[in-house]
Amino acid sequence: MQAISKLVLGTVQFGLNYGVNNKLGQMTVADAHKTLDLALNAGVRTLDTAAAYGTSEQVIGDYIKTKGQNPFNIITKLALKNGETWESSLENSFSNLGVDSIDTLMFHSYRDYLETRGEIQEILVTQKGIKFQKLGVSVYTNEELEAVAPDRDIDLIQSPFNLLDNHLHRSGALMKCKKHNKQVHTRSAFLQGLFFMKRNDIPEKIKPLYKEIEAVKAISEKAGVSIGALALNYALSKPYIDGVLIGVDSLKQLEQNLRWAQTKNLESYFEMIDNIMVRETSLLNPVNWN
Structure with missing residues (x-):
């Protein structure tokens, strides 16, 4: 149950066709609601959404209406493009979600955080x-993690972390965030489904990672567990990580994730993963896959 409570359900697939390995497309509203029911009943208490995730906020808002009250801690991210202000983005999110307050308000990127830095005090004071309990930032690089870590106004930082973007690459920066009393959430546990792809299906630009992908697959075979179970529990096992974000394409996929999260006795294999070094680190960011 402790592992389940660290899970954060990502909801981008509720509102968009998202993910390099997503063969199912955007979830229907009915399936999204069934997924939320399953998450709630299993003990998942935190949802991650964003104004930029298509209709995701509306789908969650419709679900909350059916419950009569909000049963989740909601994290949403501001949309600060096309002239949108933080005030209008926040109010639109509340309207879509049908709530008066949320757990965490996040800047969708380090750039948004920098560009709105002068207004953060106004956001906090008012x-x-x-309207929210915590202010957060979603980042990509260790440089961004280390730049945000000392900011006393920021309570939560979200960063990539997975079998390749691993302890060797990330632990120093993430532990610096913990030293500054930040909550740390990680995403990309499955690297957008890359770990599940067959060699012939891997996009040409990502093939320099193939050797390392094969290395983690070999470790999963040695451990006698699926690559998914290994990947999810690797992130869940780290004491410097407070929440692990998972996105799902279907109800069946969430059921599978919940089973994976309860896999035991993998610690010795995690030590092997800790030392996998990726030289083409730019390819760990899916933005660079196109």
């Missing part, structure tokens, strides 16, 4: 403790 909204924190009323």
Whole structure:
């Protein structure tokens, strides 16, 4: 149950056709609601969404209406493009979600955080403790992690972390965040499904990672567990990670994730993963796959 409570359900697939290995497309509203029911009943208490995730917020809002009250801690991210202000983005999110407050308000990127830095005090003075409890930033690089870590106004930082973007690459920066009393959430546990892809299906630009992908697959075979179970539990096992974000394409996929999260006795294999070094680190960011 402890592992389940660290899971954060990502909801981008509720509103968009998302993911390099997503063969099912955007989830139907009915399936999204069934997925939320399953998550809630299993003990998952945190949802991750964003104004930029298509209709995701509306789908969650419709679900909350059916419950009569909000049963989740909601994290949503501001949309600060096309002239949108943080005030209008926040109000639109509340309207879509049908709520008066959320757990965490996040900047969708380090760039958004920098560009809105001068307004953070206004956001905190007028909204924190009323409209949201925590302010966060989603980042990509260790340089961004280390730059945000000392900021006393930031409570939560979200970063990639997985079998390749691993302890060797990330632990120093993530532990610096913990030293500054930040909550740390990680995403890309499955690297957008890359770990499940067959060699012939891997996009040409990502093939320099093939050797390392084969290495983690060999470790999963040695451990006698699926690559999914290994990947998810690797992130869940780290004491410097407070929440592990998982995105799912279907109800069946969430059921599978919940089973994976309860896999035991993998610690000795995690030590092997800790030392896998990726030289083409730019390819760990899916933005660079196109």
